Amino acid sequence: MQKRPYGRTGIDLSIIGFGAILVTDTEASEASRLVARAVDHGINYFDVAPSYGNAEECLGPALEPYRNDVFLACKTTERSRQGAEREMLQSLNNMRSEHFDLYQLHAMTTQEDFDAATASDGALPFLIEAREKGLIRHIGFSAHSSEIAVQLLDYFAFDSVLFPINWTHYFQANFGPEVVAKAEETGAARLALKALAYGKIAQGEEKKYAKCWYHPIEDRELADLALRFTLSQPITAAIPPGDAKFFDMALDIAAEFRPVSDDEIALLRQRSEAAEPLFRLHAA
Numbered sequence: 110m111q112k113r114p115y116g117r118t119g120i121d122l123s124i125i126g127f128g129a130i131l132v133t134d135t136e137a138s139e140a141s142r143l144v145a146r147a148v149d150h151g152i153n154y155f156d157v158a159p160s161y162g163n164a165e166e167c168l169g170p171a172l173e174p175y176r177n178d179v180f181l182a183c184k185t186t187e188r189s190r191q192g193a194e195r196e197m198l199q200s201l202n203n204m205r206s207e208h209f210d211l212y213q214l215h216a217m218t219t220q221e222d223f224d225a226a227t228a229s230d231g232a233l234p235f236l237i238e239a240r241e242k243g244l245i246r247h248i249g250f251s252a253h254s255s256e257i258a259v260q261l262l263d264y265f266a267f268d269s270v271l272f273p274i275n276w277t278h279y280f281q282a283n284f285g286p287e288v289v290a291k292a293e294e295t296g297a298a299r300l301a302l303k304a305l306a307y308g309k310i311a312q313g314e315e316k317k318y319a320k321c322w323y324h325p326i327e328d329r330e331l332a333d334l335a336l337r338f339t340l341s342q343p344i345t346a347a348i349p350p351g352d353a354k355f356f357d358m359a360l361d362i363a364a365e366f367r368p369v370s371d372d373e374i375a376l377l378r379q380r381s382e383a384a385e386p387l388f389r390l391h392a393a
Contacts, residue, residue, distance in 0.1 A: 110151025111366060113345045115180070116268055116298035118247065120210075122154040122180055122346045125363045126300070129157035129164040130320050130351025132171065140171040143353065148175050150360050154346050156271075157204065158184040158215055159196055161351075165203035173205050181206060184215035184251060185232060188225035193232035197239065208243060212236055213271060214250040217257050227264060251302070255390055258288045262295045273388055274301035274347070276338045277308065280378045282386040285342075293343060301347040304339035305332055305355055308384040320351035323387055333362050334369065334377050341368040 112121040127147045132140040147155075155172060157164050165183075172179065183200050187193040197212065214226050214233065226232045239245045251271035252258040258270055270292050278284040292299050307324040310316060318325060326332040336359060339347050349359035369377070 110360075110363060112151075112153070114298075115247075115345050117296055118268065118298075120180060123152045124340055124346050124366065125152060125359050126154040126156050126182075126346045126348040127152050127356075128348040128351050129155065129168045130161045131353060131356055132167040133162040133164045133320065133351070135167055137167070137170060140167045144168070144171040144175070147356075147360075148179070150364075153179045154182070155179055156182045156184075156348055157200075158186075159200055160184070160186055160215065165200055169204040169206075176206055180210045182211035182213065182249075183209045184213040186215045188214075188222060188232050190230050190232060190235040193235050194239075197244065201244070209245045211247045211249050211269065212239065212245040213248075213269075214261075217250050217252040217261060218254045219257065223257055223260055223264075233265065249297075249300075252288075253388055255284055255288050255388075259291045262288075262291045262297060266295065267297045269298035269300055269345075271300040271302060271348075273303040273306070274299070274339045274342055274344055275303045275306050275387075276335050276377045277306070277381045277384040278303070278386045278388060279338075280381040281384070282389040284386060284388050284390055289342060289344070299342070299344040301339050301342075301344050303387060304336050304347040305350055305359065306387055307331075309387055318350070318352045318354075321355075325350045325352070325355050329358065331380065332358055334373055334380075336362045337366060337369045338374070338377055340366055 110123045115122045185193045185196045187196050236248050247268035249269035272288050274285050305326045307326045349355045
């Protein structure tokens with residue numbers, strides 16, 4: 110598995126990350142099998158959050174044998190100091206770890222999220238203190254709003270941003286390039302979500318994959334193009350959808366990664382016309 114620098118930290122991460130939704134609601138033996146398989150394939154970047162059901166309780170024991178050799182990221186949707194501290198300490202306990210390598214403000218979407226998290230009694234000042242105490246080593250955020258992501262990157266020297274970097278979003282909504290450019294400017298590493306997303310699930314339409322709230326790309330050829338498109342951008346790593354089928358697909362594609370060609374980009378642009386982006390600018 111190819112690895113790339115995580116910003117300016119001197120740390121290298123596998124270009125595919127292990128999203129812990131994969132192990133939500135799994136038996137202990139299955140969680141251990143999935144984690145061991147990922148490690149065997151060279152995955153050293155693991156991402157979890159309290160909002161992923163019982164993912165922490167499932168991942169913690171499975172990852173414990175490898176904890177010292179991997180980069181473990183966690184998140185909080187809490188915006189207050191008190192809430193973020195409570196959630197972080199519980200997550201550390203669930204994950205059987207004394208620290209997180211990366212801790213992120215999760216799903217920063219609205220101006221209210223920004224104002225609350227950056228207030229003097231907000232989550233961000235607490236994360237800075239937690240870093241000083243060694244509870245976390247790097248500070249980041251995830252966002253589904255380009256405007257809020259740029260605002261955060263201008264406000265604080267975050268180590269990374271976790272953001273949708275997706276072919277359809279680039280071609281049909283111009284959603285993503287601005288955040289990537291701003292992160293490059295500020296020195297924040299870019300971590301990608303939704304690389305294998307195809308489009309929205311229509312209202313009233315039943316989800317085919319329980320752990321995926323959008324339509325993932327099932328066609329292997331298109332998935333190859335889409336993931337390689339994302340990995341061809343100036344990013345560190347991409348996290349596939351939370352279903353084992355797509356994680357396995359991503360492992361295979363990443364193992365033979367090559368940048369997309371101009372002809373492949375033209376084909377993706379054409380195919381994107383039939384898809385509906387999950388996010389657009391000014392969504393906040």
